Amino acid sequence: TTSFIRNALAQSEHRAALMRIQRQLAGDAAVRALNLLDSSVQREFLAEVAVELRGESLRGAEAAAMRGDKPAVMGRLFLCSDICLVGSAVSTGKPRSGQQAPDATFLLESVLSLDTTAVCEVSNDTFSVGKYREDGTPDKASAIEVHFERPTECYEWLKKMQDAVGRNQRNRVFGVPLEELIERGDHEDGVPTIVATLTEFLRKHALQTVGLFRIPGTTSSMTRLKTEFNQQGGRGVDLEERKNSLNVHDVAGLLKLFYRDLPESVGTFALTDRFIACQTSIESDDEEKKVATMRQILSELPDANYVLLKYLVEFLCEVTEHCEVNKMSSTNVCVCFGPNIIRPEEQTIEYTLNIPKANDALQCMLDFKDRLFTPDLRS
Secondary structure, three states: OHHHHHHHHHHHHHHHHHHHHHHHOOOOHHHHHHOOOOOOOOOOEEEEEEEEEEOOOOHHHHHHHHOOOOOOEEEEEEEEOOEEEEEEEOOOOOOOOOOOOOOOOEEEEEEEEHHHEEEEEEEOOEEEEEEEOOOOOEOHHHOEEEEOOOHHHHHHHHHHHHHHHHHHOOOOOOOOOHHHHHHOOOEEOOEEHHHHHHHHHHHHHOOOOOOOOOOOOOHHHHHHHHHHHHHHOOOOOOOHHHOOOOOHHHHHHHHHHHHHHOOOOOOOHHHHHHHHHHHHOOOOOOHHHHHHHHHHHHHOOOHHHHHHHHHHHHHHHHHHOOHHHHOOOHHHHHHHHHHHHOOOOOOOHHHHHHHHHHHHHHHHHHHOHHHHOOHHHHO
């Protein structure tokens, strides 16, 4: 009953917000045609923010020019669960960011369907929103720059927009359950295509790179790559074409991010405690018992999880074979991957204290790979 009431109240709030937006854009025929309150669409209102808009094709820029204002105009983003509306303010004056009156009226500049929206960082206080062309690249001609007074607010909204876009993209590969990627066919021999693509690139170009996986990638570059993969799917991004311009640490960081973004860890929530217990309850020198226990745990993994974990372990072993050059010993790579591979559903203080044991469990897999991942284990 409590859940029903809570859901009913939430739906009422969403509908009220959409009705208000409809009124604020009521003078625009395009909005009337859009029908924000279409009952066949489960649309939720998420957030809105006052911004400064910049773009050559802004209708509001024409009105601003007639008033003698600069081409940039004040406007607002209305973010919903499936679309983002970009409106330019009709009223005169230039309120500060976040201070526009709730009943202000707007011209509709753009309706962005979030499954095909390109969000690109321009500077620390500006990002652009627009559409993708058929070749999968952002269409700069249709883009509208969204400017904020405070970089922190810009960063918050950039992430908010990217998250909303990610949730809507049909080919999304980050944050998608592993079994869903396999079911939709986006895999190579049971390994998600994006993992195979990133791993193969690193295998060709980065095995001797000092600090591989330890040195972080650039956040903005990783975000752009992540967006491309989410938009085009695991097979849609050719890293080899841009190998001379890509930073291998960005690619390595994206691989770690894939594992971290999985809704459930590769080691599964159900087996997390047992992976850790294998390192805490068995004497470190009791090799036979540790291998036998680890084999039993691995045998209980779902098929998709086992295949992906085996693939990762084999690649990390390749990385450590070059440790004299790349300085990434098995201990180092396990520190980078352990918490992403073996983690519980909720990040408790107890688990935080046991992260070194999660790293040890992964190192156990690397150290005894040939005795753990054997053909007879899954028979």
